[in-house]
Amino acid sequence: MCGIVGYIGPKKASEILIDGLAKLEYRGYDSAGIAMLENGKVIMEKKEGRLSKLADIVKSKYDANIGIGHTRWATHGKPSDENSHPHFDCSKKIAVVHNGIIENFHQLKEELKEDGHQFDSETDTEVIPHLIEEYYNGDMLEALQKTIKRLDGSYALVVINQDKPEEIFCARKDSPLVIGVGQGENFVASDIPAIIQHTKETIILDDGEIAKITKDAVEIMDLPGNNVEKEILKVDWDADSAEKEGFDHFMLKEIYEQPTALRNTLKDKFESDKVNLPDLNIDSEYLKGVNKIAIVACGTAWHAGLVGKHLFETLLRIPVEIDIASEFRYRNPLVDEKTLVIVVSQSGETADTLAAMRDSQKKGAKVLAVTNNKGSSIARESEFIFHTIAGPEIAVASTKAYTTQLMGFYLITLYFGQLLGKEMPKELYDGLKEIPVLADKVLQNTKDQLDKITAPFDGWDNSFFIGRGMDWYVSQEGSLKLKEISYIHAEAYAAGELKHGTLALIEQDIPVVAVATQQDIYDKTVSNIKEVKARGGYVIAVVQEGDEDISHSVDEVIKIPKVPSLLTPILSVIPLQLLSYKEAVKRGQDVDKPRNLAKSVTVE
CATH class of the missing domain: 3.40.50.10490 (Glucose-6-phosphate isomerase like protein; domain 1)
Incomplete structure (x- = not known):
């Protein structure tokens, strides 16, 4: 789930690493760090907290042309400077960044301690540079091969060694790693947004593959050491797609x-x-x-x-x-x-x-x-x-x-x-073709209602979403959006289940979002809404155009265009996304980077 970036070439590595990590901060933002080879030594800087704390220190401080970087989502060990990546070996010559989980790290750590290795962190990752150090005799590929044979779990590894100042090494098992191929420079990262502004030519590492990267070449082999020919894939979107382009988030x-x-x-x-x-x-x-x-x-x-x-x-x-x-x-x-x-x-x-x-x-x-x-x-x-x-x-x-x-x-x-x-059904073929236009219509119509429909959430840390059939499925997605970015506790229930326990949680003015777009069960959903209203709930209903009669039974109505009932989920979820976004902004939350979460869950 963590983010990894590596660079080798003629440019300032620190600037490329920091910019790349900024594109990957959605993968983890508990801490960040970089290691670079400068003046014959490995230099490391790392800080707990957001990347900006590290960027203020390093971006124009170093002239190194090779380095690796990491932004962390903590698994083993709390967020701290010590637990931040990269991690050193005892000699401070080998630096490693890692995404994944080493399941047998306790056993390996005790073994290494018995051999005299000293550890500075609580992380599982730190065993990796020490294992490389243990096996290194001048051949980094051999040391890396022997190391990964000892690892149980998942990993994407990127390594630099003071003794190999013109080479970056990496390996992958169950965690993503992509190599960016440039002209006189090469890159490595967890995900394409980190390197897309520099190159669209990429090589995807497969499980069990190891790579040696110089500024002019990429050499890939399997675990036994056989050379592997890899296809270069061209990315079909541009760097602007990974930028905010004037939006706040x-x-x-x-x-x-x-x-x-x-x-x-x-x-x-x-x-x-x-x-x-x-x-x-x-x-x-x-x-x-x-x-x-x-x-x-x-x-x-x-x-x-x-x-x-x-x-x-x-x-x-x-x-x-x-x-x-x-x-x-x-x-x-x-x-x-x-x-x-x-x-x-x-x-x-x-x-x-x-x-x-x-x-x-x-x-x-x-x-x-x-x-x-x-x-x-x-x-x-x-x-x-x-x-x-x-x-x-x-x-x-x-x-x-x-x-x-x-x-x-x-x-x-x-x-x-x-x-x-x-x-x-022919209506589904015809309806699907219209969905992009109708989605835009929902966006335009809903944005003017946002202040009004989020007001009922003010002062509340609990809320409910209800619906039947496909509306229940959309309710579950709406409740997830609200709780993951606004931190309001939100639960989604099948509306017909209210009488089986959930009504006990309804109190005066508690916000309840009711999705009622399925025509065959519309009347039954309205009956359930009335049960909520009778017990004091404040109900915001999402309905299709033409169902405005529900306004007599609810407090606010959000309308989506009339479509076949089977197609409503694509449209009815959009107001719930906007509602969650607006409420998170009102509460001052970090919308794009909610606490304790990361974008790609690449560990079990």
């Missing part, structure tokens, strides 16, 4: 980018009145042999999966199980060669989802990945892929990634229906 920018992201995800997917997904590369014979679909995801992606389950079961009549990835493989799921497993991940590197995918493949299942990152581990290891073209998403709270994942599920469902020879 990345989250707000990404909310307003949703019409474009949806339009891009839809682009070239329709041929006449049919969905065309040739890149999915799935055939009807295989699909006819599938007797169950399993959807596996985490957080916001799991909420998108709930909508996907509803679509598959309603339109395809295929049974669907949906699991949180961290629970899936530990319950020994019933998965075999007749199961299609769909994994959903914005980054394509989510550790739990990746592990669930690999476990499913061992059981004989094929995997369809819905991801925003074509070069990710999940995308490369899955049999089928649907690429959501959301562009880079920097804010920790996901917005455009979620709505494009929903779009992906709609397109996949219609495409599967075609392959299976089922009659798909």
Whole structure:
């Protein structure tokens, strides 16, 4: 979950490292540090807290042309200067940055202590430079190979050594690492935004691969030491996409980018009145042999999966199980060669989802990945892929990634229906094409209501979201958005469950957001809303245009354009995103970097 940057070339390393870490601070912001080779010595600077504290110290202080940097999301050891990366060996010649978790570090640490090594931190990472030191005899690649053979767990490592002043070394297992290929300079990072302003030419390291990087060359090998030929991938978005472009926060920018992201995800997917997904590369014979679909995801992606389950079961009549990835493989799921497993991940590197995918493949299942990152581990290891073209998403709270994942599920469902020879509702084909325009309309209409609809949350640290069917799924995403960035405790309940306990929590004027867009159960949802109102709750309702009669039963109404009920989740979630954003800003919270959270969860 931490962010890593490395640079070697003719420019000032400190400036490139600090700028790169700023692009990766969404991956962790408990501390930051850099190590550079200058005047024949490794120089290290690191500070607890936000990157700005480190930047003030180092950005124009050093002239080094090679270095590594790190921004931390703490796992082992509290946030502190000592626990910040990089970490040294005893000689202070070898410096390492690490993303991941070393599960056997206690055993390794005790062993190293017995051999005379001294440690300065509580981290699992610090065993790595000491192991390299233990094995180093002039050959860094050999030392690194021997070191990683001792490590249990996950890692993306970047290493510099005072004795190798013109080389950077890196290795990867279960944590992302990308090499940026430049002209007379090269880069390494956890994610593309850190290097996109310098190069669009990238090499994605695979698990078990090691790289030696100089300013003019990149040499990659497998763990036994065999050379590996790697394809250079060209990034298809530009540096401006990773900037705020006048918005106060990345989250707000990404909310307003949703019409474009949806339009891009839809682009070239329709041929006449049919969905065309040739890149999915799935055939009807295989699909006819599938007797169950399993959807596996985490957080916001799991909420998108709930909508996907509803679509598959309603339109395809295929049974669907949906699991949180961290629970899936530990319950020994019933998965075999007749199961299609769909994994959903914005980054394509989510550790739990990746592990669930690999476990499913061992059981004989094929995997369809819905991801925003074509070069990710999940995308490369899955049999089928649907690429959501959301562009880079920097804010920790996901917005455009979620709505494009929903779009992906709609397109996949219609495409599967075609392959299976089922009659798909024409209104869905027509409605999907209009969604980008309607999403923009929701944004324009809702922004004028924000002050009014967030006022009921003033003074409250608890709130509720309710809905039925697909509205309940959207309610769960709305409640997650509110609590993760505003820190208001928010719970989402199926509206029909209120009488089974939840009504006990309703008190005078407590804010309740009710999503009521599903026409077949609209009247029942209104009845549940009246139960809340009868007990004093302050209700903000999200409804479709034409359902204004609900205004007699609620305190505020947010309207979305009229669409088929199956399509409402993409539109009804947008006001909930804006509501959460506005409330977080009012409370003075750090919207893009909520406490204790990071963007890409690359550790279990």
